[in-house]
Amino acid sequence: MADSGPASFLTRANAIYRKNLTYQKRNIWSNVRLIMIPFYLCIVLVCVQALIDSQVNNSVDNQCGCKCIDKTGVEKCQMVCGVEYSTRDQGVFCAIPKPQPWPPLMLIPRPENRAVDTKYTDAPCRRKHSCPVSILLTGNNQSLGATLSRNLLRTSFTMNSFDILSSLADNVLATTYKGSATNYLDAGIVSDLSIYNIQPQCPPHSSFPFSVGQSPLNFTKEMRCVQGLNLWRNSSREINHEIFKGYQKGNSDGLISEIVAAYDLLNTIKTNFNVNIWYNATYKDDSNRPIKLVRVPRLVSLVSNAYLQYLQGPGTRISFEFVKEMPKQETKLRLDLASLIGPVFFTWVILLLLPKQHRLRIIMKMHGLGDGPYWMISYVYFLAISTLFIICLMIFGSAIGLKFFRINDYSLQFVFYFLNINLQISIAFLISSAFSKVETASVAAYIYVFGSGLLGLFLFQFMLEDLSFHRGWILVLELYPGFSLFRGLYELSQFAFHGNLSGRDGMKWKHFSDSGMDEVFYIIIVEWFVSLTVAYYIDKISSSGKDPLFFLKNTFKKSPFSQRPSFQKQVSAASKGMEKLDVIQESEKVEKLMLEQNTSHAIVCHNLKKVYPGRDGNPPKKAVQGLSLAVPTGESFGMLGPNGAGKTSFINTMTGLVKPTSGSAFVNGLSICTEMDRVYTSLGVCPQHDLLWETLTGREHLLFYGRLKNLKGSDLNQAVEEALKSVNLFHGGVADKPAGKYSGGMKRRLSVAISLIGSPKVVYMDEPSTGLDPASRVNLWTAIKRAKRHTAIILTTHSMEEAEFLCDRLGIFVDGRLQCIGNPKELKGRYGGSYVLTMTTASEHEQNMEMLVQEFSPNSKKIYHIAGTQKFEIPKEKVRISEVFQAVEKAKRSFKVFAWGLANTTLEDVFIKVARTAQDFNAFS
Ligand SMILES: *[C@@H]1O[C@H](CO)[C@@H](O)[C@H](O)[C@H]1NC(C)=O
Numbered sequence: 001m002a003d004s005g006p007a008s009f010l011t012r013a014n015a016i017y018r019k020n021l022t023y024q025k026r027n028i029w030s031n032v033r034l035i036m037i038p039f040y041l042c043i044v045l046v047c048v049q050a051l052i053d054s055q056v057n058n059s060v061d062n063q064c065g066c067k068c069i070d071k072t073g074v075e076k077c078q079m080v081c082g083v084e085y086s087t088r089d090q091g092v093f094c095a096i097p098k099p100q101p102w103p104p105l106m107l108i109p110r111p112e113n114r115a116v117d118t119k120y121t122d123a124p125c126r127r128k129h130s131c132p133v134s135i136l137l138t139g140n141n142q143s144l145g146a147t148l149s150r151n152l153l154r155t156s157f158t159m160n161s162f163d164i165l166s167s168l169a170d171n172v173l174a175t176t177y178k179g180s181a182t183n184y185l186d187a188g189i190v191s192d193l194s195i196y197n198i199q200p201q202c203p204p205h206s207s208f209p210f211s212v213g214q215s216p217l218n219f220t221k222e223m224r225c226v227q228g229l230n231l232w233r234n235s236s237r238e239i240n241h242e243i244f245k246g247y248q249k250g251n252s253d254g255l256i257s258e259i260v261a262a263y264d265l266l267n268t269i270k271t272n273f274n275v276n277i278w279y280n281a282t283y284k285d286d287s288n289r290p291i292k293l294v295r296v297p298r299l300v301s302l303v304s305n306a307y308l309q310y311l312q313g314p315g316t317r318i319s320f321e322f323v324k325e326m327p328k329q330e331t332k333l334r335l336d337l338a339s340l341i342g343p344v345f346f347t348w349v350i351l352l353l354l355p356k357q358h359r360l361r362i363i364m365k366m367h368g369l370g371d372g373p374y375w376m377i378s379y380v381y382f383l384a385i386s387t388l389f390i391i392c393l394m395i396f397g398s399a400i401g402l403k404f405f406r407i408n409d410y411s412l413q414f415v416f417y418f419l420n421i422n423l424q425i426s427i428a429f430l431i432s433s434a435f436s437k438v439e440t441a442s443v444a445a446y447i448y449v450f451g452s453g454l455l456g457l458f459l460f461q462f463m464l465e466d467l468s469f470h471r472g473w474i475l476v477l478e479l480y481p482g483f484s485l486f487r488g489l490y491e492l493s494q495f496a497f498h499g500n501l502s503g504r505d506g507m508k509w510k511h512f513s514d515s516g517m518d519e520v521f522y523i524i525i526v527e528w529f530v531s532l533t534v535a536y537y538i539d540k541i542s543s544s545g546k547d548p549l550f551f552l553k554n555t556f557k558k559s560p561f562s563q564r565p566s567f568q569k570q571v572s573a574a575s576k577g578m579e580k581l582d583v584i585q586e587s588e589k590v591e592k593l594m595l596e597q598n599t600s601h602a603i604v605c606h607n608l609k610k611v612y613p614g615r616d617g618n619p620p621k622k623a624v625q626g627l628s629l630a631v632p633t634g635e636s637f638g639m640l641g642p643n644g645a646g647k648t649s650f651i652n653t654m655t656g657l658v659k660p661t662s663g664s665a666f667v668n669g670l671s672i673c674t675e676m677d678r679v680y681t682s683l684g685v686c687p688q689h690d691l692l693w694e695t696l697t698g699r700e701h702l703l704f705y706g707r708l709k710n711l712k713g714s715d716l717n718q719a720v721e722e723a724l725k726s727v728n729l730f731h732g733g734v735a736d737k738p739a740g741k742y743s744g745g746m747k748r749r750l751s752v753a754i755s756l757i758g759s760p761k762v763v764y765m766d767e768p769s770t771g772l773d774p775a776s777r778v779n780l781w782t783a784i785k786r787a788k789r790h791t792a793i794i795l796t797t798h799s800m801e802e803a804e805f806l807c808d809r810l811g812i813f814v815d816g817r818l819q820c821i822g823n824p825k826e827l828k829g830r831y832g833g834s835y836v837l838t839m840t841t842a843s844e845h846e847q848n849m850e851m852l853v854q855e856f857s858p859n860s861k862k863i864y865h866i867a868g869t870q871k872f873e874i875p876k877e878k879v880r881i882s883e884v885f886q887a888v889e890k891a892k893r894s895f896k897v898f899a900w901g902l903a904n905t906t907l908e909d910v911f912i913k914v915a916r917t918a919q920d921f922n923a924f925s
């Protein structure tokens with residue numbers, strides 16, 4: 001067990017690697033559960049998809065109809081699918097090799113909105129729904145306009161029942177239905193609304209039914225006549241004005257007055273046909289898209305025909321028989337739900353990987369686990385788990401047929417996920433180093449996870465799809481890591497969705513730069529480096545006790561403090577005068593040791609100071625104010641002091657957890673400021689709260705910390721065994737039980753064993769026996785006492801019994817300063833040169849009792865009284881015990897004494913006295 005120097009980087013990395021391995025083996029089920037999450041998620045998605053498939057994608061309504069037809073005549077029918085076997089609704093999805101021609105329709109206003117001539121202001125026709133529709137005309141030659149307007153509409157209605165479609169073309173047909181997205185099924189015909197034919201004068205009983213189209217796309221409609229008025233206006237300006245006024249808002253009468261269309265014939269003459277047409281383009285279809293121009297051609301043919309007839313006479317006609325769209329392939333609806341809702345799901349799943357850090361880090365650090373190995377191993381560990389996780393996600397997802405995974409390029413997906421988890425791990429490091437509290441860090445992490453998913457879905461996706469949203473802002477939003485992940489997943493899902501819908505591939509590398517994926521990749525890579533660097537920086541800074549934003553504070557807060565130092569100097573000078581002789585002696589001893597560079601003392605602290613910077617407007621907290629102390633090997637030094645006196649700060653400083661503000665300290669001649677790495681090899685710490693891994697056994701804990709102390713092979717096993725024996729954890733298989741099953745006492749003993757493993761030269765124990773039952777306590781004390789022989793121990797405690805039992809010397813520490821130093825006996829002698837007499841009488845005799853005591857000891861002091869019970873402090877040298885007894889006898893004769901007692905001073909009295917005087921003094925100064 002020779003001192004083999006500090007453990008190398010690899011040894012330490014190995015120690016934490018092995019510990020993590022055991023830890024993960026023990027936690028195998030929680031890891032399996034984590035990796036199963038993608039599996040469950042994929043199952044859920046598959047179930048929902050199956051539901052959608054059965055209800056929508058493969059439902060009869062969503063397919064072209066089929067029929068079993070006996071074609072060959074051998075009574076064995078064959079399934080044949082096609083538009084001819086479909087219902088009207090199914091027909092929409094069929095392949096249509098020969099589209100149905102439809103008569104061209106014009107769009108006319110609904111009856112209640114139609115413009116009426118000023119003569120009709122009361123407009124009874126509106127109530128009867130029989131208002132005429134108006135077409136406005138203008139041009140340079142009114143008599144020409146009049147001629148054309150006569151030719152515009154047919155005076156009679158003609159229909160040939162053998163060739164309905166062609167004969168309909170001779171009439172001017174119209175609908176009030178506002179457009180449709182496709183013309184395979186003209187919405188004006190498919191809808192239940194009537195079809196109108198516009199005539200200059202409607203004959204009575206002009207409504208009748210007719211049918212159009214071939215099965216199954218055939219419709220029976222009602223044909224109604226509507227009167228058409230051709231109205232001349234003097235100029236196109238006038239028409240504009242009229243249309244503008246009538247547009248929806250209504251004119252001065254509050255009436256909406258819409259017209260069908262308007263023609264400006266400009267300079268049309270016999271040899272030149274020139275026309276402008278007004279049509280209403282603000283109509284929207286069902287899904288709010290502007291309609292196609294499918295209603296406009298009829299307006300053109302109408303005026304052209306009128307012009308032709310003006311030139312050639314009524315015998316010549318331009319007829320416009322039908323409009324039809326091009327033939328189309330089958331358009332089966334294939335909704336891929338996973339691709340649609342994928343982004344938010346996968347954002348959650350991937351963000352759930354966000355690793356959560358553990359505060360056990362502190363104790364590992366106290367035992368010499370540097371930042372390097374810790375970061376490296378944690379990073380590699382999280383990366384391994386996460387990579388496994390996403391591989392599982394991709395495998396499960398593809399295996400059960402999610403298009404999201406299947407039709408996008410696998411290597412692209414993998415690189416995307418892999419970059420993302422790297423970014424995520426660095427962000428987790430950043431969060432955990434920025435929020436020192438574990439709880440705050442995990443709350444921040446959860447908010448980040450769920451917030452990103454929801455914001456992504458409801459805000460970011462909305463902006464992405466809104467093309468008017470400036471792309472630059474999208475880029476800025478993507479700087480938020482949750483959104484860059486969301487964007488990537490969104491692009492993948494869009495490619496998958498549309499690829500699936502059209503039977504093409506999803507995203508491939510060739511789409512990399514035009515899909516927005518490239519910017520996401522670059523952002524992620526840059527952020528990954530930045531967050532790792534910042535996390536490491538914050539971690540370094542905060543472990544040296546500075547505020548992470550110290551460089552800002554320094555510049556802002558310099559001036560208000562500039563007056564402080566002189567004041568501080570005065571106070572410290574004043575208090576120096578008050579310092580007790582023993583403390584001064586100790587610091588003189590330290591001065592001497594410092595000069596000699598002597599290593600006989602394992603711990604030497606010289607004027608050590610630790611000041612925490614003020615936060616939130618509080619003044620800086622001086623936790624340790626100039627502590628000088630030397631502890632030789634083999635001594636155990638007890639530190640007593642009220643809560644908040646700075647004991648734990650002192651230990652944190654000495655273990656390198658925080659850097660001292662000034663002063664120096666040496667452990668075995670090595671400075672804690674510059675050579676902490678080497679100090680750790682010979683250091684043991686037992687922190688105030690047990691920091692243990694629930695699932696690791698006692699033995700595994702000791703093996704881990706032993707390795708950190710650079711113990712190897714048989715030395716290691718032997719040391720672990722000894723340590724277990726020394727704290728009574730060896731027998732009965734206790735050593736191989738997980739620490740989570742230990743009782744409080746056993747945990748405490750394990751913590752002490754950890755601090756003692758590897759025979760450290762220096763051990764710090766922060767209240768080692770708090771919360772132990774008396775039997776375990778004695779056990780523990782024996783172990784500590786045994787270990788003391790080769791070690792210098794500094795322990796803090798609130799138990800005077802412990803202090804008296806364990807410590808060779810004691811120091812009482814108040815407000816960051818030692819108030820006195822000495823062995824327990826000396827201290828009692830020095831501070832406790834008095835007896836304490838306790839008397840309980842009826843309260844009316846309090847006065848008498850006090851007088852009695854004054855009589856035999858005029859220097860006595862009443863230190864406590866309540867309801868007849870009084871305590872007097874009686875100086876030892878001025879009084880003999882017999883006198884006290886006499887006085888009590890005398891008292892008993894004159895009045896009733898309920899109880900009384902006389903006690904020598906205890907360490908507790910000393911402590912209370914020293915602490916109180918020091919605090920009074922400090923409060924006073
Ligand atoms: C206006 O049109 C008529 C034919 O309807 C024609 O006779 C007349 O010359 C035209 N007037 C002008 C000024 O072009």
Ligand SMILES: *[C@@H]1O[C@H](CO)[C@@H](O)[C@H](O)[C@H]1NC(C)=O
Binds near residue numbers: 234
């Ligand atoms: C249009 O012109 C005719 C004849 O030039 C005129 O009588 C009529 O008042 C004009 N109408 C308007 C609205 O200006």
Ligand SMILES: *[C@@H]1O[C@H](CO)[C@@H](O)[C@H](O)[C@H]1NC(C)=O
Binds near residue numbers: 246247259
């Ligand atoms: C044009 O169409 C819109 C939408 O239906 C309607 O509100 C508006 O009144 C129409 N304008 C005219 C001049 O007919």
